[in-house]
Amino acid sequence: MSLSEVAPINYRARWIVPVAAPVVHDGVISIASGRIVSVESYRGQSYLSDLGDVAILPGLVNAHTHLEFSDLATPIGTAGMSIADWLPEVVCARRQQQLTQDQRTAAILKGIDEVVRTGTALLGEIATKPWPYEAVVAQQSLASDRELRIVAFCEVLGLSPGRQQELLDWAETQIAGGGNDRIAFGISPHAPYSVPPALLESCIDRARSRSIPLAIHLAESLEERRFIESGDGPLRETFESLGLPGLEQYPLAITIDQMIQRVATAPRGLLVHGNYLSADEIQTIASHHQRLxxxxxxxxxxxxxxxxxxxxxxxxxxxxxxxGTDSRASNPDLDLWNEVRHLLRHRQDLDPRDVVAMATRHGADALGQPTYGRLQPGSDGHLFVLKTAAATEASLWETLLDAQPIQLLGER
Ligand SMILES: [Zn+2]
Incomplete structure (x- = not known):
């Protein structure tokens, strides 16, 4: 081990926000070999790099994206359209583009570069077949000073047995490969409208047998609920127009609430979106707080x-x-801090402290990566730094929207 790997870097800052511990005013954070050694108050320590008027937060956690769309300059479709109208536009756009595998890989690597550049340290990625594992590993090693940790959820979907088996086999092969110290695998049954109950159970079985997390898009739209519960509506019309086989399996005999209970039997379950969860479903999720x-x-x-x-x-x-940012097919960029800003602007019923926890610690815990999303001894050494001259902790939170992220050279 070289001296440079063990000698800690010590940053002094006006504010340190550990997220899982009280905010420190005029603090010092020490990092060695990419890990946090200590977070403490300034009391005359030497060998400091004084960052001055900043707040140091943990590297951000983007718990949900689809990097394959990272080549898009603007979202697909138009704002305000329904999922039932948007899905065929995505299919159509992809058919028109006819991306080669090299172009798909380039899009994914571009997305990785974007999330790293904008301060994300840990990413939940929905990996669709064929996901370029080797190329992602190679890119990470090239950017070794800005390594990203990825939990790659292998996506499984299909209403026909052949397609289901093809994707289950592919996911199994990826997961059996085991990943490496930067990439961990999970499994993602796509959504209730593309994953019948038996396929969901197969995914849950694999999550349990491999002790990996599971992510599913759930309660995203009213159309989804109608298709599951009644088997009709705009989603059925869309799927019929796309010529999808297997639609006779809908309506399902299982409710969204029952699906949530089934997902809770996986070691860890991420319910993506949840835009239209009922009060009872929220209670069901809360009753499985450790896992869901x-x-x-x-x-x-x-x-x-x-x-x-x-x-x-x-x-x-x-x-x-x-x-999560979701993908560039429905979002202009993959900058997680822009999600925080959006909430600070539009959801003033939320406490900014909670919003920061959602962007850091909660994402890390959701993904089963507890050394991310908090600043404490032993945690990952990625930092997210905001320019702020706030004089009090109250004003730090009140002015969070105005605080500009800054790049830290030689951070690790
Ligand atoms: Zn998604």
């Missing part, structure tokens, strides 16, 4: 012009809520 989390994607939620998100009700019930 909801991932809220604020700007994607706004893109589809959904009814107000039940985020406040979820948190009041004790549910862990993480944040």
């Amino acid at each position: 989390s909801v991932v809220y994607c604020p700007r994607t939620h706004a893109f589809f012009d959904h009814a107000p998100h039940p985020v406040a009700d979820l948190m009041a019930a004790g549910v862990r809520v993480a944040l």
Whole structure:
């Protein structure tokens, strides 16, 4: 081990926000070999790099994206459209683009670069077949000073047995490979309208046997609920127009509440979106607090012009809520701090402290990566730094929206 790997870097800052511990005014954070050694008050320590008027937060956690769309300059479709109208536009856009595998890989690597550049340290990625594991590993090693940790959820979907088996086999192969110290695998049954109950059970079985997390898009739209419960409505019309087989399996004999209970038998379950969860479903999620989390994607939620998100009700019930950008197919960028800003602007019923926890610790815990999302000894050494001259802790939170992120050279 070289001296440079063990010699700690010590930053002094006006504010340190450890997230899982009280805020420190005029603090010093020490980092060695990419890990936090200590967080303490300034009391004349030497060998400091004084950052001055800043607040240091943990590296951000983006709990949900689809990097394959990272080549898009603007979202697909138009703001305010329904999921039932948007899905065929995505299919159509992808058919028109006819991306080669090299172009798909380039899009994913571009997305990784974007999330790293904008301060994300830990990412929940929905990996669709074929996901370029080797290329992602190679990119990470190239950017070794800005390493990203990825939990890659292998996506499984299909209403026909052949497609289901193909994707289950592919997911199994990826998961059996085991990942590496930067990439961990999970499994993602896509959504109730594309994953019949037996396929959901197969995914839950694999999550349990491999001790990996599971992510599912759930309660995203009213159309989804109608298709599951009644088998008709705009989603059925969309799927019929796309010529999808297997639609006779809907309506399902299982409710969304029962699906949540089944997902709770996996070691860890991320319920993505949850835009239209009922009060009873929220209670069910809360009763499985250790295992279940909801991932809220604020700007994607706004893109589809959904009814107000039940985020406040979820948190009041004790549910862990993480944040995600979702993809560039429904969001202009992958900058997680822009999700925080969106909430600070549009959800003033939320406490800014909770919003920061959603962008850090809650995401880390949702993904099963507890060394991320908090500043404490032993935690990951990525920092997210904001320019702020706030004189009091109260004003730090009140002016959070105005605080500009800054890049820290030689951070680790
Ligand atoms: Zn998604």
